[in-house]
Amino acid sequence: MSEPLITIDPEIMGGTPVFYGTRVPVQTLLDYLEAGDSIDRFLAHFDTVSREQVMRFLETAAAHLIANAHEDSA
Numbered sequence: 001m002s003e004p005l006i007t008i009d010p011e012i013m014g015g016t017p018v019f020y021g022t023r024v025p026v027q028t029l030l031d032y033l034e035a036g037d038s039i040d041r042f043l044a045h046f047d048t049v050s051r052e053q054v055m056r057f058l059e060t061a062a063a064h065l066i067a068n069a070h071e072d073s074a
Contacts, residue, residue, distance in 0.1 A: 005056050019057070022048040029054060 004020045012018055017026045024046045032042040039054055 002056075005053065005060065019049045019053050022046070024049050026057065029057065 006017050006026055007020045008015055008017050013023055013025060018024055019026060019029075028046065029042055029049075032045075033039075039051070043049060043051060043054065
């Protein structure tokens with residue numbers, strides 16, 4: 001089994017969801033992408049987050065969105 005993807009702990013960034021093993025909020029990645037920045041740029045600024053973590057997050061988010069879209073249309 002792989003390590004957890006996200007940590008939510010009141011002792012880390014006040015409970016803000018962060019990438020596991022870091023203090024980097026997941027929202028920061030979303031903000032970068034929304035602004036048109038690349039994953040590479042995000043990773044260059046937050047070197048404690050791995051490319052694998054970013055890709056797993058995006059794949060998981062996409063899977064949830066697709067699953068919810070199917071449920072909503074039923």
